[in-house]
Amino acid sequence: xxxxxxxxxxxxxxLSIAFGxxxxxxxxxxxxxxxxxxxxxxTPTEDFANGVYSILxxxxxxxxxxxxxPPYELAIxxxxxxxxxxxxxxxxxxxxxxxxxxVRNQYPKWDSERGMVVTMELAINECLTANGEKPLKYKxxxxxxxxxxxxxxxxxxxxxxxxPSDDPRALAAYExxxxxxxxxxxxxxxxxxxxxxxxxGNLYRADTTSPGFGHGTHWPVFRxxxxxxGTLHRRFNSIKIQxxxxxxxxxxxxxxxLCSVWTSLKPIPSIFNAPRTSGIPLFSVAMSYE
Amino acid sequence: xxxxxxxALLASALVSPLAIAxxxxxxxxxxxxxxxxxxxxxxxxxxxxxxxNSGPPLMSMKARYPDKAALREQIWDPTKRNPLxxxxxxxxxxxxxxxxxxxxxxxxxxx
Numbered sequence: 001x002x003x004x005x006x007x008x009x010x011x012x013x014x015l016s017i018a019f020g021x022x023x024x025x026x027x028x029x030x031x032x033x034x035x036x037x038x039x040x041x042x043t044p045t046e047d048f049a050n051g052v053y054s055i056l057x058x059x060x061x062x063x064x065x066x067x068x069x070p071p072y073e074l075a076i077x078x079x080x081x082x083x084x085x086x087x088x089x090x091x092x093x094x095x096x097x098x099x100x101x102x103v104r105n106q107y108p109k110w111d112s113e114r115g116m117v118v119t120m121e122l123a124i125n126e127c128l129t130a131n132g133e134k135p136l137k138y139k140x141x142x143x144x145x146x147x148x149x150x151x152x153x154x155x156x157x158x159x160x161x162x163x164p165s166d167d168p169r170a171l172a173a174y175e176x177x178x179x180x181x182x183x184x185x186x187x188x189x190x191x192x193x194x195x196x197x198x199x200x201g202n203l204y205r206a207d208t209t210s211p212g213f214g215h216g217t218h219w220p221v222f223r224x225x226x227x228x229x230g231t232l233h234r235r236f237n238s239i240k241i242q243x244x245x246x247x248x249x250x251x252x253x254x255x256x257x258l259c260s261v262w263t264s265l266k267p268i269p270s271i272f273n274a275p276r277t278s279g280i281p282l283f284s285v286a287m288s289y290e
Numbered sequence: 291x292x293x294x295x296x297x298a299l300l301a302s303a304l305v306s307p308l309a310i311a312x313x314x315x316x317x318x319x320x321x322x323x324x325x326x327x328x329x330x331x332x333x334x335x336x337x338x339x340x341x342x343n344s345g346p347p348l349m350s351m352k353a354r355y356p357d358k359a360a361l362r363e364q365i366w367d368p369t370k371r372n373p374l375x376x377x378x379x380x381x382x383x384x385x386x387x388x389x390x391x392x393x394x395x396x397x398x399x400x401x
Contacts, residue, residue, distance in 0.1 A: 187383045189369065194376035195344075203342040205331050 025163045025174055036213040039200065048214030055201050056208050071222040072148055075229050079149030082142065087131045096127035097150065104154035108161065115169040120147060121231055144220040144229035151220065159217060310396060317397025320390050327386060327394060332377065345377060351398040362395050
């Protein structure tokens with residue numbers, strides 16, 4: 001970050017400096033968390049895991065009503081079955097992720113051998129292919145069932161994503177994600193931070209923007225708009241569209257550097273967000289109202 | 291000759307208020323359209339539905355911006371005044387054409 005000058009990034013730096021974010025991941029997390037705690041003093045810290053519901057009482061009521069008959073229950077059941085199904089070679093996902101798959105809090109994970117970010121979805125697919133099974137598609141369907149099951153079992157865990165300080169590649173990936181979060185881009189000149197930090201809680205048309213602190217802690221979700229389950233990958237896809245000629249067009253630049261194999265750039269924002277959310281208990285498998 | 295000039299003068303005197311009214315109408319369409327200005331995403335405007343509040347309400351624009359050029363500049367590139375603003379640079383990034391921005395400014399002046 002320090003080396004970047006160019007006027008396109010002036011805003012990024014300005015924002016980082018404005019919020020005292022200039023140092024490493026740990027200092028960043030403290031400053032980031034404090035910003036949201038100050039902005040939303042009525043929200044208990046761990047409640048930020050609930051996304052926009054943490055700051056919007058009316059939506060929260062609707063959500064809690066829906067939670068009485070969770071629309072993701074069937075997905076969890078199907079996911080449990082898939083999780084325990086034996087592969088042709090006699091093994092199962094449990095051989096990769098333990099008896100109940102309660103590992104959601106460790107993802108996205110830095111793989112220091114390969115020098116890359118691994119999401120839980122990718123790890124599941126790697127487990128499948130290593131055992132001679134077909135990988136799953138990333139956005140909807142079976143993948144949401146397995147991750148719903150594993151995430152549900154991980155509920156209440158605290159996010160425990162680590163960025164090893166002795167691996168410069170990990171730090172570079174982190175900085176890349178951070179830069180992405182704060183950099184204005186695209187025709188509309190939007191940064192994620194514009195909506196989820198600077199104006200978090202404000203209205204864009206009828207949508208209140210959620211605090212960036214807590215993002216990524218409750219996926220997959222059943223979303224009313226989809227009338228089905230989706231992974232964070234699926235959500236990011238619509239964020240690109242939602243931002244309307246926006247923001248995210250140029251994500252590809254960083255995705256080439258970071259996730260050549262993986263289908264998308266999704267881990268970039270999440271590796272940036274996730275360490276900030278450490279300390280927040282996961283509320284995995286949520287319901288998203290819009 | 292005299293008569294022709296008079297007709298021309300009359301015509302232009304008649305045309306320009308009409309032209310302005312037309313620009314206001316076009317400008318409103320541009321500002322309200324989700325595909326064009328989409329200003330209501332962030333700004334409350336009288337009569338608008340589902341307006342956001344990420345930007346200030348658009349009202350009394352003529353009184354607040356006696357200098358029309360400054361108002362135009364705010365639409366053309368709001369980052370000049372505030373580099374961190376989340377308002378898109380409609381002119382600089384060619385989201386609207388120069389003529390469209392003129393129409394939006396006329397509309398704002400009518401608010």
